[in-house]
Amino acid sequence: MPKGPSISRGDHMGCSASMTGMGRAGPALPEPEAPPPVDPRLPLDARQKFHLEKSWKSVARNIDRAGMFMFLRLFRDCPEMIEKYPELRGMDDQEELRNSQFLQEHSQRVLDAFDHTIDSLDDVDYVIQLLKKIGQMHADLELKPDDMWKLEQPFLAAVAECLEDRYTPKFQEIYSKLITFIIEHVVNGFDPH
Numbered sequence: 725m726p727k728g729p730s731i732s733r734g735d736h737m738g739c740s741a742s743m744t745g746m747g748r749a750g751p752a753l754p755e756p757e758a759p760p761p762v763d764p765r766l767p768l769d770a771r772q773k774f775h776l777e778k779s780w781k782s783v784a785r786n787i788d789r790a791g792m793f794m795f796l797r798l799f800r801d802c803p804e805m806i807e808k809y810p811e812l813r814g815m816d817d818q819e820e821l822r823n824s825q826f827l828q829e830h831s832q833r834v835l836d837a838f839d840h841t842i843d844s845l846d847d848v849d850y851v852i853q854l855l856k857k858i859g860q861m862h863a864d865l866e867l868k869p870d871d872m873w874k875l876e877q878p879f880l881a882a883v884a885e886c887l888e889d890r891y892t893p894k895f896q897e898i899y900s901k902l903i904t905f906i907i908e909h910v911v912n913g914f915d916p917h
Contacts, residue, residue: 763848765848765852766845766848766905767901767902767904767905768898768901768902772897772898772901773845775894775895775898776842776845776898776899776902777842777845779887779890779895779898780839780842782886782887782890783835783882783883783886783887784839786886787832787835787836787839788828788831788832788835789885789886790835790882790883790885790886791831791832791834791835791882792822792827792828792831793878793881793882793885794831794834794835794875794878794879794881794882795821795827795830795831795834795878796818796821796822797877797878797881797882798874798875798878799812799818799821800818801874801877801878802874803816805871805874806821808865808866808867808871809826809827809830811824811826811827812824812826812827837854837858838879838906840854841854841855841906842902851909852909855906855909855910855912855913856909856910856912856913857913858910858913859872859909859910859911859912859913859914860913860914861913862910862913862914863913863914868914869911869914872907872910872911873907873911875903875907876903876904876907879899879903880896880899880900880903883895883899884896
């Protein structure tokens, strides 16, 4: 019976270059550049900011639904907030609120402001000024800083609804930091000094 070539312990099959790790085509790839540092006023590190910007795209694709979900949750959890909007006074049924042209437009504007804020996070000076102006506008409408904080949990619930199973504790932390940053600066706009 013919035998094939014998292979001793020191022999290896295949190209000798593959055994030494030298068979790569060209030099090793350089390490990727570290992301630029994030403005320290932003409560996110570079990786969190990256995850926020990428995940927000899913929310932005559903911005109408997210905005309406947020306000319906707000009014469910804090029914007294309906009275802050003259166009909504007397509406206590979720379906009636959902069909309100005013609420559809208002929720769209609010989520558009969140979208613009996230798109502008590379210019924190601009974002802070924008959020303060939004706060001043709401102060002029006789809303109170506490009213702004009532949006925190409905916002997080709307994001969770859009991201579904991707809304992990990591994303909950990122979006919690974001909404806190946003509301803090909006509230700072209530006092123009």
